[in-house]
Amino acid sequence: MGYKKLISPEFKISTEHYEITRGCEVECFSSREARSDWCRVELATQYDGIISYEDNEEAVVELGYDEDYDILLSGYCRKNENDSWKEIMIRDDMIKLEQTMIKATFIDCTPQDAIRYILTQAGISDYVLAESEYGKKDTFIINKQNGIKAIMEVNSSWGIDNDFFFRNKIFYWGCYPQQDTVYVLTESENILSLHKYGSLWEIETLGVPWIHHSQMIEVEHSKFTGTVKVEKTIVRSDPSGRTRMYIYFKGG
Structure with a gap:
């Protein structure tokens, strides 16, 4: 089992010419069912006239702590026809x-x-x-x-x-990347809340960049305990810089 201490995570958005670590709101979505991962980066007005990028330009979205980052998404910028400087939509190679x-x-x-x-x-x-x-x-x-x-x-x-x-950027069909460690999410330590919506449980946590869909995790909570497969993840930041991750799984 793997345990990691969670502190305030930070996003890092890298395009071919820029690296953005502040002044943005970020939402990343990844799901077994949807197959295609995406990330939306909304830039603050301070970037107007400064940030530019080309359609299909390569980009990487990372989340981490103290300069120790894990990749959430490797993909390509998709240009918006209106106010393209304001929002960067990044999609993985499924495009x-x-x-x-x-x-x-x-x-x-x-x-x-x-x-x-x-x-x-x-x-x-x-x-x-x-x-x-x-x-x-x-x-x-x-x-x-x-x-x-x-x-x-x-x-x-x-x-x-x-x-x-x-x-x-590696395509998998009928198999999964090797998982060396099953990470543990525990009530009162790194689980902020746990709720069930329909067939899916939702864990709210600070942001765990090393957990991806289709991986196994260990959940230790008064409402649910067991080893489960991650169905989808959503990671969001708000204007204040606070980051939250939502991990969804089936069971119970």
């Missing part, structure tokens, strides 16, 4: 799959064969795919769909329920 149209016929192929082709067409070369045997299809056709829908079609055609997502 490459979204923008790539796939039309192809595969002969005697495995799902991994089809997914490798889709990723190559989208310019994605860094990936990890499940090694399980799912069998071959004599013919498999993708009829002009974007890369995300094409991968969903692969899952559906083979009857597979594999998650797929990016973590630090």
